[in-house]
Amino acid sequence: MQCPHYDAGRCHSCTLLEIDYPTQVLDKERHVAALLEPVSTGLTWLPAVTGAESGFRNKAKMVVSGTVAAPVLGILDGAGRGVDLTDCGLYPTALEASFGPLAAFVTRANLEPYQVSGRGRRAQQRGELKYLLVTLSPDGELMVRFVLRSQEAVTRIRKHLPWLQAELPALAVASVNIQPAHAAVLEGDLEIPLTERTTLPMRIDDITLDLRPQSFFQTNTAVATELYRQARAWVDEVGPTSLWDLYCGVGGFALHCAAPGRAVTGIEISAEAVVAASGTAERLRAGADGDRFRDVEFAAGDATAFAVGPDARELPEMVIVNPPRRGIGAELAGWLESSGIEHVLYSSCNATTLARDLAAMPTLRPVRGRLLDMFPQTSHYEVLVLLARS
Numbered sequence: 001m002q003c004p005h006y007d008a009g010r011c012h013s014c015t016l017l018e019i020d021y022p023t024q025v026l027d028k029e030r031h032v033a034a035l036l037e038p039v040s041t042g043l044t045w046l047p048a049v050t051g052a053e054s055g056f057r058n059k060a061k062m063v064v065s066g067t068v069a070a071p072v073l074g075i076l077d078g079a080g081r082g083v084d085l086t087d088c089g090l091y092p093t094a095l096e097a098s099f100g101p102l103a104a105f106v107t108r109a110n111l112e113p114y115q116v117s118g119r120g121r122r123a124q125q126r127g128e129l130k131y132l133l134v135t136l137s138p139d140g141e142l143m144v145r146f147v148l149r150s151q152e153a154v155t156r157i158r159k160h161l162p163w164l165q166a167e168l169p170a171l172a173v174a175s176v177n178i179q180p181a182h183a184a185v186l187e188g189d190l191e192i193p194l195t196e197r198t199t200l201p202m203r204i205d206d207i208t209l210d211l212r213p214q215s216f217f218q219t220n221t222a223v224a225t226e227l228y229r230q231a232r233a234w235v236d237e238v239g240p241t242s243l244w245d246l247y248c249g250v251g252g253f254a255l256h257c258a259a260p261g262r263a264v265t266g267i268e269i270s271a272e273a274v275v276a277a278s279g280t281a282e283r284l285r286a287g288a289d290g291d292r293f294r295d296v297e298f299a300a301g302d303a304t305a306f307a308v309g310p311d312a313r314e315l316p317e318m319v320i321v322n323p324p325r326r327g328i329g330a331e332l333a334g335w336l337e338s339s340g341i342e343h344v345l346y347s348s349c350n351a352t353t354l355a356r357d358l359a360a361m362p363t364l365r366p367v368r369g370r371l372l373d374m375f376p377q378t379s380h381y382e383v384l385v386l387l388a389r390s
């Protein structure tokens with residue numbers, strides 16, 4: 001992939017851009033194999049799943065800088081200057097096409113880009129609009145979230161929204177997120193819906209997941225499809241009658257792995273994601289294939305607290321974990337190790353913490369592994385590992 005921003009030294013996000021794609025994948029395979037080497041006796045690797053080298057990201061997190069008259073959507077460079085990344089090669093055309101109308105909307109609704117000058121206690125904050133978070137569904141619909149410092153601009157956004165909807169007919173869901181803190185954390189707790197629709201349907205094979213603001217979704221829809229397919233295949237092979245999906249997000253693993261006669265429980269810290277997952281399950285139960293989803297439920301909470309806590313009376317036959325980059329950690333790994341549960345499916349976006357967690361579960365041996373290249377051009381990747389009790 002060629003990138004003028006990389007060539008000019010303006011953006012360094014795609015750290016592997018100078019390495020051809022097959023070599024990137026080979027290097028990642030070697031990387032994960034080396035990390036898992038201490039626990040790899042009996043582990044069979046399936047061929048890596050690769051995706052498109054460009055145009056694969058279904059979401060854009062655009063920092064808004066510049067001025068009301070000439071907003072810049074992209075990133076801030078090391079010196080805090082805005083870099084326009086609206087032509088970034090990682091975005092599909094339909095996502096890229098939304099940036100022009102969104103930039104024009106910033107001007108029309110008089111949304112002053114947020115900026116900080118000075119440092120420490122002398123830091124001065126100005127402006128309102130921090131980020132534009134845009135997600136593209138597989139059916140071409142858009143969810144747009146305006147991350148603002150305060151509610152000052154909400155009325156103006158509402159007033160001008162019909163203009164944006166006319167310019168961007170694909171806009172299905174819009175909301176404002178209030179992040180008052182000057183912090184690295186992207187978004188705040190308060191979400192203000194702007195449209196009647198609050199869910200973006202993300203169709204993946206035969207399951208359409210409802211995505212809501214403040215919920216995680218896998219970045220690369222095509223590779224996520226393969227991830228859920230592989231998970232379903234391995235879970236069906238094991239054939240558990242009860243399954244937990246810990247760190248379930250909007251229910252991707254839980255719903256793809258649901259089957260008649262299988263009780264599935266999804267646990268997730270984001271209450272909004274749980275609302276979305278529960279809504280999807282309800283819709284699917286009412287559909288032609290409703291029996292599959294009869295016994296699927298979701299609850300909000302901490303994955304470890306759920307597993308080790310008093311709520312977890314009956315142990316499931318199998319557990320799926322798909323934690324953030326920090327991994328599942330010592331407490332949950334220790335609990336799984338001593339639980340006696342026969343099978344665990346671990347989907348990881350950070351093989352270093354995966355290796356650490358596996359070392360803490362010595363009697364749960366990896367038997368199958370598959371790398372899924374969710375993030376071409378970067379050193380990141382997803383890896384799915386099936387663990388069986390030895």
Ligand SMILES: C[S@@+](CC[C@H](N)C(=O)[O-])C[C@H]1O[C@@H](n2cnc3c(N)ncnc32)[C@H](O)[C@@H]1O
Nearest residue numbers: 216247248249252268269270302303322323324
């Ligand atoms: C890598 S995402 C996976 C989401 C989902 N499995 C999917 O396929 O989209 C990790 C998820 O863990 C959730 N999470 C973070 N900390 C958590 C915790 N302590 N307990 C439960 N869920 C947590 C995040 O909100 C996020 O949805």
